[in-house]
């Protein structure tokens with residue numbers, strides 16, 4: 001992909017926009033871009049620099065992304081809506097062509113990394129709720145205020161806010177690790193080795209910082225307990241590269257496979273409720289560490305039918321009107337609304353999956369099921385909106401049902417239990 005029309009080869013120490021942004025390290029990448037930690041020499045702060053591939057198609061897509069990001073930022077001057085802030089944008093010419101660059105506030109790790117920390121066992125349920133609240137706040141803002149559909153909601157596109165005290169965080173401390181114009185080889189090399197020493201080659205900066213702050217050793221058995229005990233997590237939605245408006249859509253081919261809603265698989269019309277389907281998939285994944293629907297990878301009828309079969313095994317038969325209502329319906333379903341290629345469905349409802357496979361208590365399982373199943377309605381119009389989800393008891397039961405003092409006490413005793421559990425485990429490990 002590092003050829004004409006593709007990615008720009010960025011190196012540590014490279015400067016962008018006439019020396020304003022100096023690259024410190026790599027943060028991530030996607031199909032459209034690479035993303036870098038940059039130092040903004042003008043404002044003395046860290047930023048994330050997204051450098052788009054250069055082909056015409058990517059440039060056009062980046063311009064749409066910028067239009068949407070600007071609208072998103074304009075409507076949220078107080079920075080309360082759980083969406084990433086675009087700070088600047090410009091074009092950069094390189095050997096592979098001209099690349100649109102976007103400058104964002106620097107955020108932490110994505111949710112997939114958080115799921116990995118749990119050894120794919122899922123996060124404590126109160127953690128899941130905290131994260132869900134932020135995702136829903138972001139969606140409510142996009143949907144209700146801006147009529148924007150994200151269309152690519154997945155754990156990789158939701159980033160944690162760094163919760164670390166900046167003075168203790170090597171990456172947020174006020175001096176950049178790589179100084180602008182330090183282009184001679186030896187100073188770059190020494191800065192890179194300082195960076196690597198600080199962050200570790202494999203672990204990203206934010207991950208490392210969070211781990212250090214929580215005293216977590218990678219792969220240790222206490223990861224789960226430590227996550228449970230850490231301060232409030234907050235997150236924001238990123239990657240508006242595929243976003244559109246309800247009244248101006250660019251394509252029918254949206255969403256990443258596992259998070260794709262039935263109306264999109266079937267080629268029916270979609271709207272903001274498509275994001276809610278993805279949200280429910282993410283919520284399940286945070287709680288269990290497993291993908292909710294993991295259909296066979298491929299683009300033939302058989303693969304799509306596999307996905308539809310998984311949905312029906314969990315949620316029951318699709319209403320005939322929905323099943324037969326899409327452009328591709330007849331490729332997948334016969335006139336009775338049965339799948340053409342997959343005859344026997346093994347029904348396993350969500351409630352039972354949570355208890356039998358993921359060892360949830362009956363109560364936790366039924367509460368989560370009551371929250372998720374309506375969001376996974378096959379009829380898009382019947383799904384609750386993000387605003388309605390925020391009012392659901394699963395999300396806001398504790399603040400509503402407890403007096404402030406009681407809530408505090410519950411939190412304290414929970415903290416004490418966690419501490420005791422952690423100590424017991426450490427003693428156990430030492431012995």
Ligand code: ATP
Pocket residue numbers: 027028029030031032033034035048050084104105106107108109110156157159238239240241
């Ligand atoms: P996709 O293939 O999902 O369309 P993309 O090329 O559009 O990806 P993004 O999803 O915007 O790119 O960014 C890629 C990755 O870079 C993210 O998953 C995240 O890990 C990292 N990243 C993006 N923005 C930021 C930011 N503001 N702060 C820190 N890391 C970021």
Ligand code: MG
Pocket residue numbers: 030156157239
């Ligand atoms: Mg992405």
Ligand code: MG
Pocket residue numbers: 030032152239240241242
């Ligand atoms: Mg994208």
